[in-house]
Amino acid sequence: MNSLARSTRRIGLLMVSVLVLSLVAACTDDDEPAVSTDMTASPGTSTETAPVARLGHIEIFDAWARATPGIADENSAAYMRIRATGEPDRLVGAAWDGGPVREVQLHETVMEGGSMQMREVPAGWEIPAEGTLELARGGYHVMLIGLSEQLEPGDTVHLTLVFERAGELTFDVPVREATDASSGTSGGGDMGSATATPTMSGN
Ligand SMILES: [Cu+2]
Numbered sequence: 001m002n003s004l005a006r007s008t009r010r011i012g013l014l015m016v017s018v019l020v021l022s023l024v025a026a027c028t029d030d031d032e033p034a035v036s037t038d039m040t041a042s043p044g045t046s047t048e049t050a051p052v053a054r055l056g057h058i059e060i061f062d063a064w065a066r067a068t069p070g071i072a073d074e075n076s077a078a079y080m081r082i083r084a085t086g087e088p089d090r091l092v093g094a095a096w097d098g099g100p101v102r103e104v105q106l107h108e109t110v111m112e113g114g115s116m117q118m119r120e121v122p123a124g125w126e127i128p129a130e131g132t133l134e135l136a137r138g139g140y141h142v143m144l145i146g147l148s149e150q151l152e153p154g155d156t157v158h159l160t161l162v163f164e165r166a167g168e169l170t171f172d173v174p175v176r177e178a179t180d181a182s183s184g185t186s187g188g189g190d191m192g193s194a195t196a197t198p199t200m201s202g203n
Contacts, residue, residue, distance in 0.1 A: 051083070053171030058127075058163055059083045063173045065157055070150040077107070078142040078159055078173050079135045084127040091133060092124040093162035094142045097170050102146030104159075109138050118143065124164075137178070151175045 051059035063080035082091060094104045105120045116138070125140060127133040135141050142159065151157065155175040162168050 052080075053169060055163070055169040056166040057084055057086045058089060058166040058169060059085065060161075060169070060171060063159070063171065064176045065144065065151060065159075065173045066178045067153050067155075067175050068147060068151045072148070073102075074147045074150070076144040076147060076151055077137075078144065079137060080173075082127055082133045082135070082161075084129060084131060084133075086129060087165065088129040088131070089127045089166055090124055090164040091127065091161060092164050095160040095162070096144060097158035097160050100148040101144045102148075105143045105145065106140070107143040108140050153177050 049061060051061050052063050053060040059082070061081040061083065063078065065078040066076045068074040068076050078094075091106065094106060096104045106122070106124050107118045108121050109116055109118050111117075120143075121140070125133050133140070142161075153176055156172045157175065158170055159173045160168055160170040
């Protein structure tokens, strides 16, 4: 390749980087800052690690809540993977047990008119038998609305999830900075494993 072609390509890459960075920047003021990268087909979402909580046939993996700046009435979100063994189930609700949150909702992030929008999903999501429901940045998440206290890295908060069959499961969710808390697949920080079309693996 001659040097002109090479530098043209480099400029192209640079422009892509700038575009990606500005997308990230544009989203950081949002409640749901992740930029969507479609990685739904990623085979790397194994559930080999130990679950952090379990209730009947429901297992929770890699749960975390996003740390917030110390601003009144801030929002945050919790993410995790939820696996149903044996029989299917449905996540139908969430609550924050004794925490400083005004309201907890099940949310999805969708691309609408060129921008990331969040909306409530009151009916929740199906978890297929032997399948995994992924709550991740830029996709499905448990929205924590109107925090009266800052969530700091190292804090632990109590989240209750309500399942159609398994019932209510309350467990500890560690608070982490978003930048070092992608759910483990490729990419750094915010780019992480965000999915516009959340992963539903299984049968
Ligand atoms: Cu949300």
